[in-house]
Amino acid sequence: MTARTAFWTTLTDPLIRQNPVTLQILGICSALAVTTSLATALTMSVSLTVVLTLAAGVISTIRRHIPDTIRLIVQIVIVASLVIVIDQILQAYFAQISRALSVYVGLITTNCLVLGRTEAYARYHPPLPSMVDAFGNGLGYSLVLIVIGAIRELFGRGQLFGHQVLPLADAGGWFTPLSLMLLAPSAFFLLGGLVWAVRSVRTEQVEPPEHTPPLRQEAAE
């Protein structure tokens, strides 16, 4: 029973409480780049979750035999190979989405989230818990991507998964798309807003201020 609860916490913790994107601010670059539509966000989420889980499993299996001197190289080689395989599969079966994701699938290799989890967790735990932890983190990342992707697609194009949800003003409806939502800055705003929202509910996530602002303003020269 305790083992099951432990698994459950490992799996659900990274969803909100320890969310890799909003709390640890990992994997931001891809989160910004691929969230212009829900379909690309979802594909990216699935790819990252699969890579993360498999990499954690493999690395955790051989964790006792990875020489310390080449630890990072071994981990990166494993992650990179998995990413290439996933990329090839996407190109073969999801050609259109693969084009939309362009280089970002390949960049999963350097996604701080993947190396972060293998380095911080899989290296010290047996395969099963490692994979559960990796899967949970993948889900946490996916959750953020899907939320942001949905908001951006809905307000940027009035669509969800390419289906028109809000009738566009051009086509006789009432909705004027916010083109800003499709540009990179909006992802920053949304992500910032999301972090703020999560931290106002869960105040334990708020970081201590790094410096105190000066009490009075210096006169500008």
Add this chain to the structure above:
Amino acid sequence: MAETDWNPWRRLLALPNESRTKTIVVAFLVSAVCAVLVSGATVMLRPIQTANRAAEEQARIGDLVRGIPGMAALLETSGGTLSTVVVDLETGRAAQDVTSETLETALADQANWTALGAGVDIAGLGQRPNFAQVFLLRDSDGISLVLLPVTGQGYGGRMDAILALHGDMNTIAGIAITQHSETPGLGGRIEDRSWQQSFPGTLIRDDSGAVRFNVARGAATTEYEVDGITGASRTGGGVTRMMQFWLGPDGYGPLLDAIGRGEF
């Protein structure tokens, strides 16, 4: 350890992680397994990927044809099929050893480009590929339509377009500007349907065979002219020079002659 274990695998695993032998062996094993995985995936999935690329290419051409005014109706009435041919621009015949698949690789090789001298380089290209991919629409009595990708120098930079010619190889069926960087609102209006609609029916060459097509300054007065765009004479000039180059002897001229002689 009292007795020596003769199983090399177990001996390897028993080595301390800091040992040099183990480091090298682990590094080798990991790379070998990963290499097999990656190569396996690439080789097994390649046929599907190639098929995807071909389908995408076809879809893009389809979009393009539908984008040219009146082309969809033309396709329907003629009922022909669109075929892709790589032509050797020098001879005007289908290229022998270059296909649509290998065209990109061939054009990466500088040997397959021809430098253009100042006299002939009217479109401002500097060099011209020796091979180009064109699209032909055939019906019962030969070629009824040919699509020619052309490129030239506009006011703001390179312009790419697809020109459609009727079966007589002298009447324009339509044009689609696929890429340009002209001033929005002025030269940028070359992508407007309304301007492109003045192309169909315009003639290219006169009886002597000289390319007469040009973009007029103002309204078109001859059957070789299309209307100019007010405030965009440099862009219009660019379009004129682009068409004159590509329809002339250094561009698709040999190809058009060959089709005219019924050699395709």
